[in-house]
Each structure stands twice: as C-alpha cells, then as structure tokens.
Amino acid sequence: MSAAAHPREREIAADLRLRAARPPVARLSRKVLLVGTATACVAIAGAVAYAMAARPGAASRPELYAVGGPPPERLAALPADYAAAPKLGPPLPGDLGKPILAAGAPAPTMGAAPSASPEQQRLVQEGEAARTSRLFANEAELRADPSPSNVGGEPVVGQGARAVLDGPVDRRTVSPDRLSAPASPYLLQAGSVIPAALVSGIRSDLPGQVLGQVTQDVFDSVTGRFLLIPQGSKLIGLYDSQIANGQRRVLLAWTRLILPNGKSLVLEKLPAGDAAGYAGLEDQVDRHWGALFGAATLSTILGVGAELGAGYRDSAILRALRLGTSDTFNQVGQQAVGRALSIPPTLTIRPGMPVRVLVAKDLVLEPYSG
Incomplete structure (x- = not known):
C-alpha cells in the first residue's frame, strides 16, 4: 500500500511544483579535451622543429659588403699593435693645449735682421712677453686667492660645508685670548634673561613699534646683590611685518630700556623670545x-x-x-x-604675552635708586 502510494505522491508533487525543472548541465568530454591538447602540442612542436631545421637546398644570400679584399690604405698605415704606437707627453689642460705647446717651444733662430727702430723693438718685446706668458695659474695661487663663484646670487646648497672642508687649517693648539676682568661690578653679562610681558599687541599687517614691561627685578650677574633693572621698567622694540607663507612666529627686537627713575639705555636690537627660549613670539595665525x-x-x-x-x-x-x-x-x-x-598670513600677538629679552652683549648699568 505504501509502495504503491509513493510513486503517486511523486507525481502529485511534480504537478504542484511552482518552479520549472532545471535544465541539464552540458559537460565536455575529458577525452576530447586531452586529444585536442595533445594534437595542438604536437603541431606546435612540429612547426618549431621545421622552422629551426637547416635547408640544404636554399641558395646563399649575397654579402652586403665586400669581404676578403685588401684593407684600405688608411687602415694599412696604422701600427700593427699598441707597442708600436707613439708615446705621448703629459696631458695639457683643456682645449688650449696647442697654444701652450706653441708658447713653450723655443723660437727658431733667424739670421741677422736689419736694425729696427726703438718703437718696433718695444712692440716685438711686448708680443714675445705675451706669447711666452703662462696661460694658467698653478693650484697654489688659486687656493691663495679664492674668488666666490656666485657673488650676489643665491647660496648654493652645500657650499658652506664645502668651504669649511677646503678652508685653511688652524694649527694653533692654544687660544690667544685670555680672561678679562668685568668692565664694571654692576654688569649684566651676555646670556642673561630679562623677563617681561607685552603691554601693546602686535598685528603683522603693518610695521610698528611694540611696548613691553619688565615683570621681575633683575640683579647683576657677578654677585647678584645689586638691583640693576627694577620691576616695572619699560621696553621699546620693533617687530618684522614681512611675513612669508607658512610662517607662524613674529620676529621681535628690543631697542631701548627706560627705568622708572627716568634713566634709559639703548639695547641695540636685542632679540626677543618666548618663555621657553624660542626666538620670536607665536599666538594667533590667520591664513585668510x-x-x-x-x-x-x-x-x-x-x-x-x-x-x-x-x-x-x-x-x-x-x-x-x-x-x-x-x-x-x-x-x-x-x-x-x-x-x-x-596674501600673506596675519600673525596676531595679544597684549600680556610673556616675553624674554635675551642679552647678547654685556650691559654696564648702575645700582638702581628711586
């Protein structure tokens, strides 16, 4: 009963199936592929063998140039090997070898010449001196009088390092300089730092002056007991408004120091730096x-x-x-x-920015007295 119903169920399921029957897969015969590949390999091998085989019945091609004839006269006149080649002298510099050789050759002896006037003799002597003069200076003279190759031009990359290597050797083992005493007991030596802050702001669109104020008392460098610059002293400086693309820091230099008692000192453009010691100041940058x-x-x-x-x-x-x-x-x-x-970037330094005056030269002051 169940065996007879099984085929019936299959027929009913085939009638009720929603999808169409899949098409049978067409497969290639492996034997046909193997036979075709072997035939192609044999044909290729036969074609290569036929192309590489020599043909005894082929006629010889004519030569493109004459062979077996006598060599040309110019070739026959050359020496047979390098041993018979003439020996050359030392090489002469550049393309002026012939003039130098002609200048070094002795003048041919001439017969007795008729007497010439003093003017003609002078001209002949000048021409002989010019002819026998040296055309090139030796290496020692060139090193003794070096001349720059790019005067007024842009510096060449590596030129400074090369000049250091090629420069004269300093054979001194002892420095000629000696210790010098301080110029004054009230001295602020080079390397000292004067702490300050900006009173006026900086904007790099236009050049101008900047005003600063000392924020701490500064004492002498030798003993540290004498007050030289009190807190509240004024600083006057200049800043550079020529800003290049990509620049972020403003170059600043101090030109004058004014003490609270009215006395002042010219600072000769001492450089300014930030609190970390970097040259210039950096705050706000506007790239437009x-x-x-x-x-x-x-x-x-x-x-x-x-x-x-x-x-x-x-x-x-x-x-x-x-x-x-x-x-x-x-x-x-x-x-x-x-x-x-x-348009170059606009650099802005706001008032109150901490700044440092880097003392590059010894400053001779006096104890401050208000």
Missing part, C-alpha cells in the same frame, strides 16, 4: 581661508555662468561672444584666486 574660498567660488560661478547659455544652434557671432565672455570670466577668476593666494 575665507578670502581664498570666496575667490575660488567666484571663479567657479563665473565659469559655469558663461557655459550655461551655450547652444548647438547658435550662430558664429553668438559662439564668438560666448567664447570671449568665457575667457574673460576665466581670467578674472584666476586673478582673484591668485590675489587670494598671494
């Missing part, structure tokens, strides 16, 4: 990205606006006008972007 993006957007809008009115059915006059307008807008956009790129 807004102006650059605005110029780029303007250039894009002008270029797109010139192309929007283009049509395939325009006349020659309209196309010429459109092309001229497009080129003009393109140039205007490029000029706007170029001006935005040429």
